Amino acid sequence: MKNTESANRELHKAYVRKLKVEQRWIRFWQISIFMIFFSFWELASRLKWIDPLLFSAPSKIYKLFIAKASDGSLWMHINVTLFETVAGFIIGTFAGILLAAMLWWSTRFSKIIDPYLVILNAMPKVALGPIIIVALGPGYISIIAMGAIISIIITTLVVYNAFQEIDSNYIKVLQSMGASKRVCFKEAIFPASFPTMISSLKVNVGLSWVGVIVGEFLVSKQGLGYLIIYGFQVFDFTLVLFSLLVIAFFAAIMYQLVEKLEKKLIKH
Amino acid sequence: MPLLSVNQVSHHYYSKKDYTKALENISFTLEQGEFISILGPSGCGKTTLLSIVAGLINPTRGEIILDEVSAAEPGNKAHMGYMLQQDYLFPWKTIKENIMLGPKINKTIDNSIKERADQMLEEVGLQGIGDSYPDELSGGMRQRAALARTLITEPKLLLLDEPFSALDFQTKLRLEDFVSQLLKQYNKAALLVTHDISEAIVMSDRIILLKPRPGEIKQVFRMPPELRKISPFQARQHPSFQAIFDEVWKEMSALEKY
Numbered sequence: 001m002k003n004t005e006s007a008n009r010e011l012h013k014a015y016v017r018k019l020k021v022e023q024r025w026i027r028f029w030q031i032s033i034f035m036i037f038f039s040f041w042e043l044a045s046r047l048k049w050i051d052p053l054l055f056s057a058p059s060k061i062y063k064l065f066i067a068k069a070s071d072g073s074l075w076m077h078i079n080v081t082l083f084e085t086v087a088g089f090i091i092g093t094f095a096g097i098l099l100a101a102m103l104w105w106s107t108r109f110s111k112i113i114d115p116y117l118v119i120l121n122a123m124p125k126v127a128l129g130p131i132i133i134v135a136l137g138p139g140y141i142s143i144i145a146m147g148a149i150i151s152i153i154i155t156t157l158v159v160y161n162a163f164q165e166i167d168s169n170y171i172k173v174l175q176s177m178g179a180s181k182r183v184c185f186k187e188a189i190f191p192a193s194f195p196t197m198i199s200s201l202k203v204n205v206g207l208s209w210v211g212v213i214v215g216e217f218l219v220s221k222q223g224l225g226y227l228i229i230y231g232f233q234v235f236d237f238t239l240v241l242f243s244l245l246v247i248a249f250f251a252a253i254m255y256q257l258v259e260k261l262e263k264k265l266i267k268h
Numbered sequence: 269m270p271l272l273s274v275n276q277v278s279h280h281y282y283s284k285k286d287y288t289k290a291l292e293n294i295s296f297t298l299e300q301g302e303f304i305s306i307l308g309p310s311g312c313g314k315t316t317l318l319s320i321v322a323g324l325i326n327p328t329r330g331e332i333i334l335d336e337v338s339a340a341e342p343g344n345k346a347h348m349g350y351m352l353q354q355d356y357l358f359p360w361k362t363i364k365e366n367i368m369l370g371p372k373i374n375k376t377i378d379n380s381i382k383e384r385a386d387q388m389l390e391e392v393g394l395q396g397i398g399d400s401y402p403d404e405l406s407g408g409m410r411q412r413a414a415l416a417r418t419l420i421t422e423p424k425l426l427l428l429d430e431p432f433s434a435l436d437f438q439t440k441l442r443l444e445d446f447v448s449q450l451l452k453q454y455n456k457a458a459l460l461v462t463h464d465i466s467e468a469i470v471m472s473d474r475i476i477l478l479k480p481r482p483g484e485i486k487q488v489f490r491m492p493p494e495l496r497k498i499s500p501f502q503a504r505q506h507p508s509f510q511a512i513f514d515e516v517w518k519e520m521s522a523l524e525k526y
């Protein structure tokens with residue numbers, strides 16, 4: 001009896017060890033790919049396998065990073081873009097959810113508005129950029145609007161769909177207790193749609209970056225999008241690639257934060 | 269004056285093309301402390317009837333009177349406890365939060381209700397798991413939690429839509445005994461929907477047999493008092509059980525030919 005108990009423990013230990021080994025392998029390959037990619041890039045650029053003027057090199061980008069970081073201009077651009085992206089992301093998501101709630105509230109309203117939503121959703125929102133900039137002025141307000149507008153309609157459609165998909169028997173349970181429509185929304189519809197809302201948050205992280213970067217292209221005053229378009233105009237592709245890497249870095253962080261939020265909100 | 273009267277209720281479901289007669293001219297009354305089962309084949313309108321009594325759907329014709337007030341009155345819902353075919357516990361709420369949903373909606377939460385929730389949990393044999401989530405419970409435990417949620421508001425009338433059909437046989441027998449004993453103890457009335465003949469026999473004072481398309485009352489059976497005095501479990505073994513079963517079975521099989 002005791003023997004089998006300790007044998008079972010051994011088996012469990014072996015299982016845990018196997019998990020750890022597997023995890024280490026995955027990390028190893030992730031880091032390897034990263035290293036190989038950047039070393040190969042550096043090498044290819046130095047040996048002129050690729051055009052160094054166009055594709056730059058990690059070492060050049062790193063030098064640029066040191067220079068920009070020490071003169072402080074980098075932080076200013078990052079600040080501006082991050083602020084615009086986060087604001088656009090939050091406004092777009094919340095307005096989308098609010099609109100979905102309104103559609104849910106009135107079935108007639110949702111039926112009336114349906115074809116317009118479909119068209120608006122299909123339309124490439126960045127094409128509205130010039131109009132937005134003229135209407136709201138060439139500043140951060142327009143750029144935030146671009147970051148928001150790009151995700152608002154798709155959020156509305158996806159979340160409204162989730163609102164409708166809840167098993168109507170949950171509503172029946174609440175109604176049999178005398179719940180009003182508002183209470184049904186608060187107790188059942190809204191919490192049941194949390195997973196969908198979180199997954200649309202994840203999509204919106206990417207979308208609002210697109211909106212904001214395009215907005216900065218157009219307004220061309222400051223921010224990471226401006227650095228890209230400026231680098232393009234003066235043919236400094238080190239600057240372009242550098243800005244891209246910075247954007248990738250912060251987009252990844254935003255995504256991680258949303259995942260943390262997901263773990264916190266959805267336990268059951 | 270009976271606790272509940274169902275007066276000439278008919279219900280039609282409409283679609284663009286046509287309408288379905290789900291219920292046709294249903295009338296019966298239910299006294300305080302009485303237990304009635306609605307028995308009938310699938311699709312004969314049992315769930316529809318229960319939803320109408322609960323005030324969730326307005327009948328096409330007829331009316332429901334509960335305690336001399338129309339069931340459509342908003343305040344009346346609080347006097348009925350409706351338990352659906354499945355437990356429909358909210359997965360993101362703990363068991364205790366689920367149980368206190370009724371008082372929360374009716375804004376009657378106070379310390380005594382919290383104590384009552386603990387007491388309810390104990391009564392349905394779920395003490396100590398109030399902080400668990402529904403997905404951590406077995407099917408039988410979930411059903412009991414749903415029962416506690418229905419009972420905490422102290423409804424005058426319990427509406428049960430096949431509450432035991434998804435359970436294994438042993439759990440079902442135990443829950444039948446439990447519900448029956450609880451209803452007798454508090455002298456509550458109940459309306460049970462089922463298509464299990466033996467369940468109807470051992471639980472009820474009267475059985476209303478519905479026939480399908482359209483749902484009409486085919487026959488009403490009154491259960492003998494000797495079965496009412498004992499628990500459902502004992503009633504299944506009572507000598508007079510088999511004869512009643514055969515009688516109801518015969519009528520119900522005749523319906524299936526429709």
Ligand SMILES: Nc1ncnc2c1ncn2[C@@H]1O[C@H](COP(=O)(O)OP(=O)(O)OP(=O)(O)O)[C@@H](O)[C@H]1O
Nearest residue numbers: 281282288290309310311312313314315316317463
């Ligand atoms: N929402 C609805 N819209 C249209 N027809 C419906 C609707 N709900 C039920 N019906 C129809 O009304 C009839 C009665 O349905 P109901 O659900 O009341 O039957 P039931 O006796 O509860 O059946 P079961 O034993 O299978 O649960 C059926 O013919 C069904 O097709």
Ligand SMILES: [Mg+2]
Nearest residue numbers: 314315316429
């Ligand atoms: Mg049914």
